[in-house]
Amino acid sequence: MTVTAEQPVAAGIEHVDVLVVGAGISGIGAAYHLRERLPGRTFAILDALGARGGTWWTHRYPGVRSDSDLFTFGYGFKPWRGPSIATSEEILRYLDEVIDEGQLAGRIRYRSRVTSASWSSADRRWTVQVRRENTGEDHTVTTDFLWMCQGYYDHSRPYRPQWEGMERFRGVVAHPQQWPEDLDHAGTRVVVIGSGATAATIVPAMAETAAHVTMLQRSPTFFFARPRTHELAETLRALDVPDDWTHEILRRAYIAEGDEITRMSFESPGELREMLLEAMRPLLPEDFDITRHFSPTYRPWQQRLALLPDGDLFTAIREGKASVVTDTIDRFTETGVRTSSGEELQADVVVTATGFDLCLFGGITFTVDGEPVDFTRRVTWRGTMISGVPNMAYVFGYFRASWTLRADLVSDLVCRLLDHMQERGATVVVPTLRTEDADMPLRPWADPENFNSGYVMRSVDRMFKQGDREPWTHLLEYAQERTALPAVDLDDSSLVYR
Structure with missing residues (x-):
């Protein structure tokens, strides 16, 4: 029997097939993909904030707007009908439409901050501790698959240097x-x-x-x-x-322009x-x-x-x-x-306006079979999963292209992976370094020769690593991944199923 989000599996505990953390651009997109692609799966979305939108809800400064065009910052499945550069209010209205059309409102729990996530191989599931921000009460959610979509901002603490005087x-x-x-x-x-x-x-x-x-x-x-x-x-x-034709035409036009500028930045x-x-x-x-x-x-x-x-x-x-x-x-x-x-x-x-600090996976404490997970000693799998961490995916967007372009690609890959696990009869998937990767050089998650903004360089010592070969790399360009990620072989030996 499939356990719904409303059915407790034990006193004070609820269970869902997939738990999405974050109700911003990434989390809402992930939930929409789950609803469309895997309608038989139960899921819930948790967010520590008081409403949807993430950055677009927390940032209230004068003129706040997108820094990317909305034909690519918007989802591939939802036409954008407004101006190319949009205000936060326009973006939030767009997200509200996605929530309404995807019937997602009942799946989102606001003011629900995840404090810890513990994986049990014996139970083959995550146990997630959640604090309700409005009451201070704690409750527990268990899930078969954890999908981290909380973005990369530390929403509570901005980066603010101190100057004399x-x-x-x-x-x-x-x-x-x-x-x-x-x-x-x-x-x-x-x-x-x-x-x-x-x-x-x-x-x-x-x-x-x-x-x-x-x-x-x-x-x-x-x-x-x-x-x-x-x-x-x-x-x-x-x-x-x-509208859907206009959206696709403009989307392609902006992508082509972005591809050319990125190419020139490396070649000329x-x-x-x-x-x-x-x-x-x-x-x-x-x-x-x-x-x-x-x-x-x-x-x-x-x-x-x-x-x-x-x-x-x-x-x-x-x-x-x-x-x-x-x-x-x-x-x-x-x-x-x-x-x-x-x-x-x-x-x-x-x-x-001195920027922000990255907050890896929302600052949540992770353990696997009772052992704390030190992400600085782990390696990314295609910028979507972490070596040795079972049944967990995350969304991290592009630096040079719209964040949502990658969020859509990751959503497609995760839904395909979940479907593939079901076909195989597997309940666990773990990215695992292969024999030929044993001596692989480990590199920082970001190469300063490639991208060296302050918030990236300040975070190197607290982030996961990447390798020198596929599938252990991160921060590729959209021009590479738009064909590579949909073609990923889910049966290569870097993913171990049980």
Whole structure:
């Protein structure tokens, strides 16, 4: 008999076939795939937050929006009907539609924080301890398969460096990840510390009503201005082309553009650098020092390109509402920030858009047969499972392409794996290093020559490893995986079934 999510298997314990952790982009997509592909399986979704959306629910800073186009950041199964670059409200409405169409609302338990997960080989299942955030009560869920879809942010603790004199500053210091709901910045002088996608979003949004906004950056970022709504999408909609056709056409167009930029970043980075800089020049004041402020020392796409809808940051600079200072911070003063070159930037509000920290698998404590799992000594299997950890998959998206492109691919692979296990009569699957992998060199999960953003480099010592060969690699490109993952042989000797 199949045990439903509502049927307790023991006093105070419930059981589901698949337990999804996280109700953001990855978790909602995983649940939709489960519902469509494996309708006979029971499942539940747990999320520590108070509503769906993950990052899109927690981030409330001015102008919060996507940093990828929604034709690829949206799911492959659900047409996107809005502008290419979308606000958090638009993305949440889209997720609500997916939840409604997939009849997923009854499967999601909010304010349910997973604190530990223990695998028992004797019982062939996970026992998951869950704390209800609103009551502080604990309860237990058991599951045959654990699917980690919690994303990679540490939602509770942003990355915030400490500078000398911060306690003396008489104004407001705000981090985008913990934005004060009552902050009114109209008419104020604002300094935004940072230069990445978040800073590029906040600066033009705050500049609409602030007296002035200064973006203070230690080092530049490559910016890429794109239309908020793709001209081709407008044309197709004017011709009453069906939404699913428009979605697929635009999806392919954005993927092709992304593939070409990624190819150039490896094969002709100098040419790509010049292309990006030349695209910026006509959108900035003639006297703007583009080499100093917007030409990083790293290779294009060695860190993310920051997308600017309709070039809004450049417009704010051109209109004198915003400016850029490239320098390091000496200290905070009572009235602002002093740079290492001696310039004092007056501020009523300082925004520390300094990024975030990764949180591996939600900070959950894992054990296998009573032994704690040290993920730093484990190896990834195709960026979807971990060596020696039974019946667990995870979703980790792309750096250079939309996260959801990989979430869809992983969902397809996991559903195929679950179906394959049933066909084989197997209840357990464990990624296992083969004899020929015994002496395989282990590498950090991320290669700084490939991608070296701060949040990646800060996390190397707490992440799993990767090998030098398939299937023990991670962080491939979408151009490689869109054909490779659907073709994965589930009967190769790297997966051991019982």
